Amino acid sequence: MNDSQRIVITGIGLTAPNGNNLSEFRSALLENKSGVRHAEIRYMGTQAAGLCEFDEFKYQSKKLRRRGTRAGSISIYCANEALADSGINWEGVDKTRVGVYLGITEHGNVETENEIFEMHQNNLDWKLWSPHHNPRTVANSPAGEVTLNMGITGPHYTLGSACAGGNVGLIQGLQQLILGEVDLAFAGGISESPQTFGIFAAFAAQGALAHHADPTLASRPMDKKRNGIVISEGGAIYTLERLSDAKARNAKIYGEIVGYAINSDASDFVNPNSTRQVECMHKAIKRAGLEIRDIDIVNMHATGTGAGDISESQAVREAFAVSDKTYVNFTKGHIGHAMGAAGALELAGNLPSFDDNTVHPGMNVTELDPDCAIRNLVYEKPVKLNEVKYILNNSFGMLGINSAVIVKKYIG
Amino acid sequence: MTAQEVRQIVIDIISDIAPDEDTSGLDDAKSLREQMDLDSMDFLDIVMELRKRHKVEVPQEDYPQLASLNSCVAYLLPKLS
Numbered sequence: 001m002n003d004s005q006r007i008v009i010t011g012i013g014l015t016a017p018n019g020n021n022l023s024e025f026r027s028a029l030l031e032n033k034s035g036v037r038h039a040e041i042r043y044m045g046t047q048a049a050g051l052c053e054f055d056e057f058k059y060q061s062k063k064l065r066r067r068g069t070r071a072g073s074i075s076i077y078c079a080n081e082a083l084a085d086s087g088i089n090w091e092g093v094d095k096t097r098v099g100v101y102l103g104i105t106e107h108g109n110v111e112t113e114n115e116i117f118e119m120h121q122n123n124l125d126w127k128l129w130s131p132h133h134n135p136r137t138v139a140n141s142p143a144g145e146v147t148l149n150m151g152i153t154g155p156h157y158t159l160g161s162a163c164a165g166g167n168v169g170l171i172q173g174l175q176q177l178i179l180g181e182v183d184l185a186f187a188g189g190i191s192e193s194p195q196t197f198g199i200f201a202a203f204a205a206q207g208a209l210a211h212h213a214d215p216t217l218a219s220r221p222m223d224k225k226r227n228g229i230v231i232s233e234g235g236a237i238y239t240l241e242r243l244s245d246a247k248a249r250n251a252k253i254y255g256e257i258v259g260y261a262i263n264s265d266a267s268d269f270v271n272p273n274s275t276r277q278v279e280c281m282h283k284a285i286k287r288a289g290l291e292i293r294d295i296d297i298v299n300m301h302a303t304g305t306g307a308g309d310i311s312e313s314q315a316v317r318e319a320f321a322v323s324d325k326t327y328v329n330f331t332k333g334h335i336g337h338a339m340g341a342a343g344a345l346e347l348a349g350n351l352p353s354f355d356d357n358t359v360h361p362g363m364n365v366t367e368l369d370p371d372c373a374i375r376n377l378v379y380e381k382p383v384k385l386n387e388v389k390y391i392l393n394n395s396f397g398m399l400g401i402n403s404a405v406i407v408k409k410y411i412g
Numbered sequence: 413m414t415a416q417e418v419r420q421i422v423i424d425i426i427s428d429i430a431p432d433e434d435t436s437g438l439d440d441a442k443s444l445r446e447q448m449d450l451d452s453m454d455f456l457d458i459v460m461e462l463r464k465r466h467k468v469e470v471p472q473e474d475y476p477q478l479a480s481l482n483s484c485v486a487y488l489l490p491k492l493s
Contacts (some may be wrong), residue, residue, distance in 0.1 A: 062431035067453070118464075128464055131456045 003244035008410060009254040010246050011088070011239035012348050013081025015074060017050035017232050019336045020334040021081065025345075026352045028334060029360040030382055034216035035335045036230050042117065042197040048210055048218035048231025049194040050336035054176045060149060069111060069136050070192040070233070074147030075102060078237035079146045079186050086239040087251060088361045099182035100143040100156035101172040102237070103165025103189035105340035105397065107158065108137035109196040110229070142190055146237075154182050162397025163301070164262070165189040166236060166343025171202075171260045173240045183245060188344035190235035203229055206270070208305050219336045219383075220364035221302035221309050222372040222379065229303050230336030236344035241277060254351050255391075259288025265400025272308055277315035277402050281392060284404035288390075293323040295406070296388045297359055299346050301396045302330035303337050312394070313372040320375075327385065329378040333363030343395030354409040355387040413492045415485050421492070422484045425461045429454050440481040466492060 012022050017035025019025030028035065030172040056073050057063055059080040065073055067345040079100070115129050122128050135141065138225040155176070161168040166189030173187025193199050210228040212218040219230035238254075246253055261283035265273035285292055298316060302309050320326045331346040338345050353359060363381040376383075389409045396402045423435050426444070433448045438455070444450055455478060462468040467489045477487035 063429070063433075063449075066429070066431070122464060127462070127469075128460060130460065131453060 003247065004242050005178055006243040006256055007177050007240055008243050008246050008256045009238045009351070009407070010251040011082040011086025012236065012254060012351070013078040013083070013085060014234070014236040014345055014348055015052040015054040015077055015126050016234045016338065016345055017052055020052070020054040022348055022352070025349055026360070029331065029349050030358065031378070032361065032363045033334065034363065036215045036219055036232070038215045039194065039230055041200050041392060044247045045195055047200055048212065048215040048230045050230060050234065050338065051194055052233055058305050066090065067132055068145050069141060070195050071104070071107060071142040071190055074190045074192060074235040075142040075146050075148045075235065075288055078188065078190065078235040079150060082186060082237045083150070083237045088239065092105030092113060095127065095151060096153045097183040098152045098154040099173065099176050099185045100146045100152060101159060101169050101176065101185060101187045102143045103159045103161055103167070103169030103340050103343065104189060105162050105165050105193060107139055107141060109194055109198055111136045113196050113198060116248070116359040120267065133240070146186060156200070160402070161338065162399060162401055163339050163342055164395040164397040164401045164403040165340030166345060167260070167393060167395040167403035168262060168343070168346070170238065170240070170257065170344055170405055171262065171403070174257050174260065177240055177242055183241070185240040186237050187240050188235065188237035189340045189342070191233050191339035191341040193339045194231050194233050197307060203231065205392045210240060210304055217364055219304050219333050221304040222313070222333050222362060222369060222377070223365045224367040224369045226306070226309065226369070228305055230332070231335035232338040234335065234338035234341040234345050236341055236348045238344065253410040253412070255354055256410050257405060259284040259290065260404065261287060262401065262403045266404065267400055269299065270398050272396060273400060274311045274315035274318070277312060277394070277396065278319045280402040281315070281319040281394065281404050284392065284406050288406045289405070290390065292320060293325055295320070295323065295326045295390050295392045296385060297350055297391045298328045299350050299391065299393045300330040301342070301394045302362070303332055309369070310371045312396070313374055316374050324375065327359045327376045327378055327383060328374050329359055330362040333365070342391060343403065343405070347391070347393040347407065350391050350393065350405065353391065357385050359383045359389050413489070415489055418485045418488050418492055419481055421466065422458070422481060424490070425458055425465070429457045429461070438481060444481065462488070464468050468492060
């Protein structure tokens, strides 16, 4: 394939509950360091949550932070970190040819809840409703804040795709590069979800909100005693470029996105569908022109819900039945469910495997649920392989959206 | 309430809305926008905070009264006293 049709990752900026750059995040994953803690959630009291501790003012003024949103703040941090990591200094870059594509699970809940809360604190005085509410809650807001901050004048928008958002943002960035719409894409996903009580309350109402006296043990996908999701914030934004452009500027290349797929269950609002999940993974592998045995690592979506983990385990067992060389891990035991950020963030956590050939473990599996048993499931301890060449990253979401992204080790 | 106290109320609100700005050396006679990086949305925030914190309503036609610290004090003093 022509280098102008091959899309590579040249920079990564991220914030996770257990790390504010790829190096910190990767170390935390290898060392089973949790980023989940107890937080006070409006009306509900103490809940386990994954909160990030990056410096909000590293790239943004206090005034504009106040005017914008937490989602925007996370996006601005991640985009600037990605830019710095990529080595691009804007010199010679046509900013009309730069795009920002961010996956989100939801947007606007935080600000709307805050406004309603303030109104109730002030005798229902609706005139206190902020003039900033509209720009804060339009669905393109986090991506738009990035363009305002960085002076980018190409396209920007978000991809509303539930918890598949991180993968979907990357796929959109890749497609726009292949189409020739832009020359540089900031793509990935972000989440501010722990700032809204409604998401906690809704998962609680579904019987799917994780709880544990020790918050670091609350998120336990695949474990027999798992009891739901830990809601987390975070972000991961990549700089994506055509291989030809990356080579021309002698860029560091993390890997090449060689396959992807998005499909729909068309079966239920919240319950997953393992048949469609298998189809999604196989579609991505086919698009990449690979055999199933070529995949070295599969990162599961594995959120820690009873039904979700069983369904995906069944799907991974089936999808990789013919491969005894594929290893499987998951990330939410460490960081909880970073919602729209999860796909891009979790993929980033596995990318260093191309260099160290190590599969990071899933965390908090004290007793593996027999229904979640998968050949070569990596948990509690890292596993060293001879070589890691292909990583497949799953990210699924409500309303039955499934996504898979495959990244290939880049060998220059 | 004294004129000095009204002035401080306005300064406190501006400090919250535009925390990057230095409010210590402001010329009370000069337009606030000439001295600080404030835009129209910031003035809407000032109006909102006056309503929330001090129950003062500033109708849209009176917004020009908030141009300088002196005009703010002159306009708000009777409302806050």
